[in-house]
Amino acid sequence: MIIRMTALDLLAAAASGAPTRLDPLDLFLDADIVVQVVMAGLLLASLWTWTIIVAFWLRMGSLGRRTAAYEEDFWQAADFDAFARQKGNGELPPGRVARAGVAEWRHSTKTAIKDREGTRQRLAAVMGSQVGHEADDLAERLNFLATVGSVAPFVGLFGTVWGIMNSFFQIGQQESSSLAVVAPGISEALFATAIGLFAAIPAVIAYNRFSHAVNRYESRLQRFADRLHASFSRQLEAQ
Numbered sequence: 001m002i003i004r005m006t007a008l009d010l011l012a013a014a015a016s017g018a019p020t021r022l023d024p025l026d027l028f029l030d031a032d033i034v035v036q037v038v039m040a041g042l043l044l045a046s047l048w049t050w051t052i053i054v055a056f057w058l059r060m061g062s063l064g065r066r067t068a069a070y071e072e073d074f075w076q077a078a079d080f081d082a083f084a085r086q087k088g089n090g091e092l093p094p095g096r097v098a099r100a101g102v103a104e105w106r107h108s109t110k111t112a113i114k115d116r117e118g119t120r121q122r123l124a125a126v127m128g129s130q131v132g133h134e135a136d137d138l139a140e141r142l143n144f145l146a147t148v149g150s151v152a153p154f155v156g157l158f159g160t161v162w163g164i165m166n167s168f169f170q171i172g173q174q175e176s177s178s179l180a181v182v183a184p185g186i187s188e189a190l191f192a193t194a195i196g197l198f199a200a201i202p203a204v205i206a207y208n209r210f211s212h213a214v215n216r217y218e219s220r221l222q223r224f225a226d227r228l229h230a231s232f233s234r235q236l237e238a239q
Contacts, residue, residue: 034159034162035159035162035163035166035189038155038156038158038159039195042152042156042192043195045152046148048144049148049203049206050202052142052144053145053206060213060217067093067217067220074094074098080098080231083098093134093138096134097134097221097224097225098224100129100130101130101232104122104123104127105232116237123232127229128222128225131218135214135215135217135218138217139211145203145210146207148199149200149204150200152200153193156192156195157196160193161189163186163190
């Protein structure tokens with residue numbers, strides 16, 4: 001009876017000294033150098049991903065408000081040409097679309113118009129090209145989110161595979177297949193995959209959401225260009 005109680009006491013003491021939860025910092029510090037490099041790279045990618053997410057969210061919100069105000073002022077202007085000269089050189093995409101359309105209009109109407117349909121096509125092409133350029137410029141930084149979302153899980157998996165290989169190597173070195181030998185290394189290896197998913201999941205969600213926002217903004221610019229094109233067409237018919 002005394003021996004049994006002593007054994008129970010030893011088990012209780014061992015259990016009280018064992019960690020009760022995973023410590024990410026310890027998992028990182030105890031990992032193999034290759035796994036540490038993988039983890040560090042994924043953490044940096046995750047940090048940059050969240051920087052892009054916050055910056056892009058703020059940018060799209062501000063851009064939407066400023067675009068609405070610009071369009072309202074633009075359509076209330078009596079002379080689009082004068083308005084474009086005054087405010088068309090600003091930082092807003094609709095201002096650059098209007099500037100491109102007005103510039104083509106000036107070039108096409110500085111002499112007698114002989115081909116009205118050709119003028120309409122050139123106006124549509126110039127403004128459509130500018131709309132596409134503005135959408136490409138907005139979506140440029142989203143490529144990083146797409147890259148992280150698709151590559152980060154595989155990078156984390158590489159760290160996991162390397163860590164498991166290292167654990168099996170330790171088995172051979174110590175000539176022991178005890179769980180106490182391989183468990184720490186496997187935990188550290190799996191932590192690399194967890195970090196890869198931590199970086200990839202928000203990147204994928206943000207990329208899909210922001211791609212939809214860019215598409216909506218591009219459609220808004222295209223509607224603005226179509227309305228401006230219609231105004232130019234009416235002026236062509238009046239000449």
